[in-house]
Amino acid sequence: MAHSTTRAGRGTGPFDRVSRREQGYNMRQVDQFLDRARQYYDGWDPSLPPVTSHDVRTVSFDPARGGYDPRAVDSALDRLEDAFAQRERDELIAQEGEEAWLTRIGRLSSVLRARLHRAPGDRFRRPSHRNASSYNVQDVDALCGELLNYFEQDQPLSVDVVRRAVFREAKGSEGYEENQVDAFLERVVELMATIE
Incomplete structure (x- = not known):
């Protein structure tokens, strides 16, 4: 289904949004998940629960009128999943060797x-x-x-x-x-x- 999008306003978020009449992704949930993933990936807070490529692949967000454009968010999540998968592979190789991977x-x-x-x-x-x-x-x-x-x-x-x-x-x-x-x-x- 085609979505009409509006450019997210200054300071309102990193993604385009669907029109007010359409359902997009809940912006607060998307922002919270991406912030948690970024903090874990960057190692800002080691007490945070881990975020894995599986978590990124399976995360879901509630629908919300005028929310983030799902296509834009899904595309960003795909790139994030790839980054986490690559890091998990590198960590496994560093800890257990390439043969284990x-x-x-x-x-x-x-x-x-x-x-x-x-x-x-x-x-x-x-x-x-x-x-x-x-x-x-x-x-x-x-x-x-x-x-x-x-x-x-x-x-x-x-x-x-x-x-x-x-x-x-x-x-x-x-x-x-x-x-x-x-x-x-x-x-x-x-x-x-x-x-x-």
């Missing part, structure tokens, strides 16, 4: 590739409830094909393609269970952000 990504890659090698149409569970929302099987399998080419044929694929993947809706067992597909793609993003 390679072992970790090798294990994750093996698990992900095993699912990708399943037959099209059988890669994920089907919802048990007849009217449950599900993802179009062909759409999901098409992305799985691209991922297989990325992991095994060194075909280029941006992590943002996976982050922004949208699938047509299906009903019940006509499609794949949404939660299982989402959890799988979250792990794919985790791996891609670490190795890119």
